[in-house]
Amino acid sequence: MAADHERSDNEAERTDVLPPVPPEGDSERTDRISDRPLTTEAPTVVGTGWGGGPWPWAGWLTAGAPNPGAPTAPTMPAAPVGAPATRWRRWRRPGLVAACVVGAFALLYGLDLVTSQGDVPRGVVVAGVDVGGMDRTTAEQRLHERVDPRLARPVPVRAGDVNTTVDPVAAGLGVDWPATLAAAGEQPLNPWTRLTSLFTARRVDVVPRVDGAKLAAAVQGLRGKVDRAPVEGTVRFEGTEPVPVEPKAGQQLDVDGATSALRSHWADGEPVQVPVGTTPVRTSPEAVRQALDSVARPAVSGPVVVHGEGRDAVIDPTAIAGALSFEPAASGGWLTAKLDQQKLIAALKPQLAPTERPGQDARIVFDTGRPTVLPSVDGHGVDWGKSLAGLLDVVKRTDNRAITAQYVDQPAKLTTDAANKLGITDVIGEFTTGGFAQDSGMNIHRVADQVNGAIVKPGETFSLNGYTGPRTAAQGYVEAGVIEHGAPAREIGGGISQFATTLYNAAYFAAMTDAGHKEHSYYISRYPPAREATVFQNPDGSSVIDLKFRNDDPTGVAIQTIWTPQSITVRLWGTKRYSVESIPGQRRDFTPPNTVTQPAGPNCHEGNGAPGFTTDDTRVIRDLSGREVRRQTHTVKYDPQPKIVCAPPPPRGRP
Incomplete structure (x- = not known):
């Protein structure tokens, strides 16, 4: 019993140091190893470890015959049965797998390098x-x-x-x-x-x-x-x-x-x-839809009635559509509706004209040969600003679409008393030109009628283009001769430059301040050199070349025009303060004309041309005592007028 007890203790002691039980296959191999005699003598080293050194557990394994070629390891204590073999197997299997993977990868990498050398990279x-x-x-x-x-x-x-x-x-x-x-x-x-x-x-x-x-x-x-x-x-x-x-x-x-x-x-x-x-833009599609639904569509849904004094007028949808516009609001995002009052007035004024009494400024007339003041008349008419102020709110509605016209007395801008105080009593400047053709004379007559009686108040500037407005057939002007590129031509309003030259000289001798004029490009012999002017408008009546003068006197100036079939005279009336002398300069720097050949025919007018030159004019202004007030010299360079030759077209060659 004692022996058995001792054996059990030994086995228990041995069990304490053994590793966990291996799988069944490993258990069988462990049993076989365990049957071999163990020794505590120096074991035989089986194989070598990492780097050629002995395996770490080489001193523990004692089973089997000694290996005569193996080195001898130091004597170590006996190892527990089964431990060295189990640890070796745990290390060996993952290592073999890793080695195989690395080897296969290396082989494939080498093959890929060899087979793809010199090719375009994959992908x-x-x-x-x-x-x-x-x-x-x-x-x-x-x-x-x-x-x-x-x-x-x-x-x-x-x-x-x-x-x-x-x-x-x-x-x-x-x-x-x-x-x-x-x-x-x-x-x-x-x-x-x-x-x-x-x-x-x-x-x-x-x-x-x-x-x-x-x-x-x-x-x-x-x-x-x-x-x-x-x-x-x-x-x-x-x-x-x-x-x-x-x-x-x-x-x-x-x-x-x-x-x-x-x-x-x-x-x-x-x-x-x-x-x-x-x-970016400031508006949005939502803003457009809002303006369309809340303003545009209601605005043209029907007419708007305007109640006048004793008579009504109507703004029909067509007039509303023509006057209504939209623009981005100042703050952005939405649209602001606007009505063009001038377009609305143009639609309403003829309808409400019988309800108004036109006013008339005082005018200067020359029925007796001297300036006479025709009295002013105060008017009574529609105050369009007040009348149309609330129209935008009305057109946004589809019912109750009516407004009431507001009337106001309209005093004359130039009253009779003010006209009498302008001091328009004396001829202060006068000039006459003649020698125009019949058709040119008709245009000169028309513009003279428009300008006759014009008043230039102290400090005001008179503009010929601005005063007459467009000079087209609709205003009574006809086609007449002009000079175009040195050659005769025809256009509506031809001859107006002669009136402009006559008016310029009348203002020149009235000591008016020149506020802008332009001479003809070519010198015209019936005009004084460096003392003439031309004017020009676009077909739409907008001004291109204008004649302007300013009245710097403390009294007013009235323009009188006198037309005959042979001449045009312009007189400026005011208060006589100055006498004016013109001193013409010498002509110099002559330039010969060039020759221009035009196809022969009714539109070609041959001419010898004329040389160009430069000259001056000096205006000397004196007060009535003879003291010189100022002296002004104006220099003009005229282009040579080309020689026109009318040549027949070259003969056609045979086909």
């Missing part, structure tokens, strides 16, 4: 064509096949919200294929890069061959299609139908960015996105 895409993994010759051939056909086709371009095209040939765009493939790079040596190239694509931009001047011209050509000013939202009318206008931001082509984008992506086979700058 490379050029102009939308996958050429990865190909040799360079094959890759270039593939690019020529796939891409070259589209190189001559228009390149689609997207610029903001504009779709257009660019002709690549005209834009000087081409591709350098060898340089493009060279830009793809060489096969990478990094194992990870080579691995990821199996699953990814890398885009390589084409290397362009570009004619810079042609490309710049093509990009500038895009601006006409792309650039636009911002369009604010509004509502316009087609007749009486309101039409919404959606807001649209402005855009401007980014020239540098567009040039770069076309150089890099024109051959990609996809629309080239080119950058644009934008100019």
